[in-house]
Amino acid sequence: MSAQDAEVEVPDVLERVKTGVAAFDELVTGGLPRARTTVVGGTPGSGKTIFAIQFLAHGISECSENGVLVTFEESPADIDSNMRGFGWDLTAWRKAGCLAVVDASPPTKDELVIGDFDLLGLLSRIQHAARSVNAKRIVLDSLTQLFDHFIGDPKVLRRELFRITDALKKADLTVLMTAERNAEYGEITRHRLEEFIADNVVILRNVLQREKRRRTIEVLKMRGSHHAEGESPFTILGRDEGPGAHGLVAVPLSSLRLEQQSSTVRVTSGNRAIDEMCGGGFFRDSVTLVSGATGTGKTLLVTNFLAGGVAAGERAILFGFEESRGQLFRNASGWGVDFAAMEAEGKLKVFCLYPEAQGLADHLLAIQNLVDEVQPNRIAIDSISALERVAPDVGFREFLISLTSFIKKREIAGLYTATSKSLIGGESASEQHISTLTDSIILLRYMQEQDVMHRGLMVLKMRGSEHAKEIRRFTIDGSGMHLGEPFKGAPNVFSSGEPDYYQR
Numbered sequence: 001m002s003a004q005d006a007e008v009e010v011p012d013v014l015e016r017v018k019t020g021v022a023a024f025d026e027l028v029t030g031g032l033p034r035a036r037t038t039v040v041g042g043t044p045g046s047g048k049t050i051f052a053i054q055f056l057a058h059g060i061s062e063c064s065e066n067g068v069l070v071t072f073e074e075s076p077a078d079i080d081s082n083m084r085g086f087g088w089d090l091t092a093w094r095k096a097g098c099l100a101v102v103d104a105s106p107p108t109k110d111e112l113v114i115g116d117f118d119l120l121g122l123l124s125r126i127q128h129a130a131r132s133v134n135a136k137r138i139v140l141d142s143l144t145q146l147f148d149h150f151i152g153d154p155k156v157l158r159r160e161l162f163r164i165t166d167a168l169k170k171a172d173l174t175v176l177m178t179a180e181r182n183a184e185y186g187e188i189t190r191h192r193l194e195e196f197i198a199d200n201v202v203i204l205r206n207v208l209q210r211e212k213r214r215r216t217i218e219v220l221k222m223r224g225s226h227h228a229e230g231e232s233p234f235t236i237l238g239r240d241e242g243p244g245a246h247g248l249v250a251v252p253l254s255s256l257r258l259e260q261q262s263s264t265v266r267v268t269s270g271n272r273a274i275d276e277m278c279g280g281g282f283f284r285d286s287v288t289l290v291s292g293a294t295g296t297g298k299t300l301l302v303t304n305f306l307a308g309g310v311a312a313g314e315r316a317i318l319f320g321f322e323e324s325r326g327q328l329f330r331n332a333s334g335w336g337v338d339f340a341a342m343e344a345e346g347k348l349k350v351f352c353l354y355p356e357a358q359g360l361a362d363h364l365l366a367i368q369n370l371v372d373e374v375q376p377n378r379i380a381i382d383s384i385s386a387l388e389r390v391a392p393d394v395g396f397r398e399f400l401i402s403l404t405s406f407i408k409k410r411e412i413a414g415l416y417t418a419t420s421k422s423l424i425g426g427e428s429a430s431e432q433h434i435s436t437l438t439d440s441i442i443l444l445r446y447m448q449e450q451d452v453m454h455r456g457l458m459v460l461k462m463r464g465s466e467h468a469k470e471i472r473r474f475t476i477d478g479s480g481m482h483l484g485e486p487f488k489g490a491p492n493v494f495s496s497g498e499p500d501y502y503q504r
Contacts (some may be wrong), residue, residue, distance in 0.1 A: 056139055321381070
């Protein structure tokens, strides 16, 4: 039997190469397949080069896998300078023999090559660089710039690209190529060549929505391997932009699984009467939505929730997206709660930021990082409705799914507030998105009796527990919220437009 006729041994399971973008590795069930080629396509500014360098950086710093960077666009000095903000020192890696750089960027007076050509010289340079550092990973950034300097038969371009990728794969090198796109949606790459040669195709998008950029990552193709489908949000963080991961940081929405345990342990809401209405308090790992019009007492319930936890020896975090620290501390003091003393004792952390200050992916990472730092037992977010302003519906729902899943997996008691669209109630977009995600819903409503306006509270939903069904009167004074008797013959609190989920 000749060598050509001999069977090629095919592994049962593809070996994986982690990229350093943890959530992306989850989307592709563990990382990129080893000794295969991946094209990362995106418009200018979408993060292609950052993704590529992060792939090399993770290999060098975490996996003892050296790499080669082939640059067709920026000079090595420019790339090194740009990447230092993420904590990646390419010069140091080169001096240590961990990284080789092939500078194929065009000269100042470059000429177009017309007609037939080959890239054997470039391939030889890449192979020599790989041998010099015993490389396992190769980055070609960006092939679009290479092909832009050649005018000729597309079949020739495709042949030469296949020659390079085939040779590198046979050398057991994992190859990542970047390529430019003309638009966020449409053709995968400008020349429409790379995606046919590559084993895997990943798309980065940077779409302008509601005057804000929303970055997403999509795995379009992964030969011989399962991968999550659809777009997942990500952000780009510098080394000095807080603790945790830096570089390209993705959120794995498609891989979220309903695997969290369900606790039967009860915790106080901070109000004894509300605890009784809920059958003994909230469940330890539950998320509760408090919905009401402005002025109905949502922030007071948040204050009671936090104070009740601190009194029980727990740690708590308050994320405020509508009021400043000063306002929240003043309000709490007016109800007899001393947030300043709680913070001084290390029992409470208050974080306030305007929703417009950053995208939802950045807000989510800020929340996760602070939770990792403080390790709280309960979290309050006041309000979810404020965050709704900075993202389209799909982005907002993605944020809520990720946030709620994160809280539940940590077995933290969570409380969200949402502002109703009218003074007498009615559904807000926040409620539409989160009603099925939360375990409990508490409604706060204005109730009119003749010429007097009262406030009413109702426990609309509580998973896994019996709860009171009536609408209770309540008042607010300097000592907090006081529940009274149920309304008799109360008007329909949903008369402004009854949401479907209220009828379930």
